[in-house]
Amino acid sequence: MSAQVLTPAPAPEQSAITAALTRAAKRPAWMLSVAALIAVVVFGFLAPHTSASFRLSATDAAVKxxxxxxxxxxxxxxxxxxxxxAAAWAWFLATQRQRSLPGWAMGLAWFVFLAGLMxxxxGTANNPxxxxxxLLTGSVALSLPIIFGSMSGALCERAGVVNIAIEGQLLLGAFGAALGGLLTGSLVGALVTAALGGLLVSALLSLFAVKxxxxxxxxxxxxNVFASGLTGFFAGTLLKDGENFHDMPKLAKLPIPGLADIPVLGPIFFQQTLLGYAMFLLVPGLWFALFRTKWGLRVRAVGEHPKAADTVGIKVNRVRVSNVLLAxxxxGVGGSYYTLVSTSEFSRDMTGGTGYIALAALIFGRWNPLLAACAGLLFGFVTNLQYILAQAGTAVPSQFMAMLPYIVTIFAVAGLVGKSRxxxxxxxxxxxE
Known part of the structure; x- marks a missing residue:
């Protein structure tokens, strides 16, 4: 008789882990499959028989x-x-190796999908x-308060405090900038009062949540409700009388000579307002501080395992309070965009839910300042795209175009690029204790 080799059955725990990995790996594959189907039907069979033209130079650019x-x-x-x-590759990795598509490949696939959609x-517009x-410069401008808000969220959540109050911080920052600008007539005064407005919300958040x-x-x-009611009340009482007020200051663009004339990239990076340049410095600076400094290590230790951080001498609640106040x-400074750049007056609830989109960008970016900023740029791009296409006379209903930024937000929060922790x-x- 030939000897029979018995293969041990896999342990139940191992089978459960394998099944969970397979399910997680299949999620991006399913999403890419749906995206591929949409591309075949809409971008392929239903594509307009025209050409889309994208101008790469401004009308007054020195280099055409x-x-x-x-x-x-x-x-x-x-x-x-x-x-x-991409979908076939994702299915192969999911079924054969229980692995998801690499992050760079997933991001590239969605970039291709967005390019096809654009x-x-x-192409469907009356004037293609x-x-x-x-489109790009407007996207950067519209994403500015989103990125500032997501950086505020990163400062809080990396220290272990959930910051749902980003909307209120942006709104009170916008009101503070308007009030300070009208009272002092200076940009410095407007930015200081904007920071104080956001600081007030954070002080209340740290008081109730931490203490x-x-x-x-x-x-x-x-x-958020408190900030909405407070700013609405004071806007109707303090700002309705124009007497004893200075003219509202505005943040003008500060082009860098020479660099501002670079085609495409020049207007985006080197023709910004003071807030725009501050954003370009804030994002990499915060990333470096969180992941490359002793301070960042302490903050992340408090957010991951506060008890262990306490045992090595880190004052957990002190770190949380300081981060919330800094956030x-x-x-607040990001909220000043609405009254110092976008418009010259404050209106009730003028942030329009930007704080919640900033929170979605933070989750989409996996609590990483660089990735969260990229997500904020995506939301700003989609928002500006609807305005540009509306001017071009696209055949797509305006109601759908108005919903587009929020649809992207829902997909992002639902885990477009996989599960976020x-x-x-x-x-x-x-x-x-």
Whole structure:
């Protein structure tokens, strides 16, 4: 008789882990499959038989670059084929190796999908010719309060405090900038009062969430309502009388000579306001501080394992309070965009839910300042795209275009690029034993 070799059955725990890994790996594959199907039907078969034209130079640019003309049908099929290949790769990794598609490949696939969508939308417009420079510079401007808000969220949540109150911080920052600008007539006064407005919300958040251990999500929602009512009341009482007020100061663009004339990139990076340049410095600076300094190590230790941080001498609640207060200053300065750059007056609830989009950008960016800033730029791009296409006369209903930024937000929060895990102790109050 031949000897029979018995293979041991896998342990139940191992089978459960394998099944969980397979399910997690299949999620991006399913999403890419849906994206590929949309690309085949919409970008391929339903593509307009026109060409989308993207102007690469401003009308007053010193250096002129010919426009980029893209045939909608050919480009649509290229996008469809690339997405089919990405979906096939994702299924292969999910079924054969229980692995998800690499992050860079997933990001590139969604970039290709967004490019195909943009070409299709521009191709369906009555005037299929838009300025890419205007689209990108406007996107950076619209993403500015989102990015400042997401940086505020990163400062809080990396220290273990959930910051739902970003909306209130931005709103009170916008009101503070308007009040300070009208009272002092100077940009410095407006920015200082904007920072104080965000600081007020953060002080209340740290008081109730850190000291009195109130549920952080509930406190954040209440503070947003509080900021809305407070600014609405004072806007109707303090700002309605124009007497004894100076003219509202404005943050003008500060072009850098020479660099501002670079095609496409010049207007984006080197023709910004003071807030724009501050944003370009804040994002890499905060990333470096969080991940490359002793201070950042302490903050992340408090957000991941506060009890262990306490045992090595870190004052957990002191770190949390200081981070929350700093986050309020950051968000307050970001809120000044609405009254110092976008408009010259304050109106009730003028932030329009930007704080919640900033929170979605933070989750989308996996609590990393660099990735969160990229997510904020994506939301700003989608928002500006609807305005540009509305001017071009796209055939897509305006109601759908108005919903587009929020649709992107929902997909991002739902885990477009896979499951995100925030700091382990985020939202959990710490009581020293």
């Amino acid at each position: 670059v010919p426009p980029l003309v893209v045939p909608a049908v050919a480009f649509g099929w290229i996008v469809a084929l690339l997405l089919i290949a 070409v299709w939308l521009v 010719d838009i300025s890419l420079v205007q 009195y251990l109130v549920n952080q999500i509930i406190v954040g929602v209440v503070l 309020g200053i950051v968000a 925030g700091p382990a102790a985020s939202g959990e109050p710490y009581v020293k």
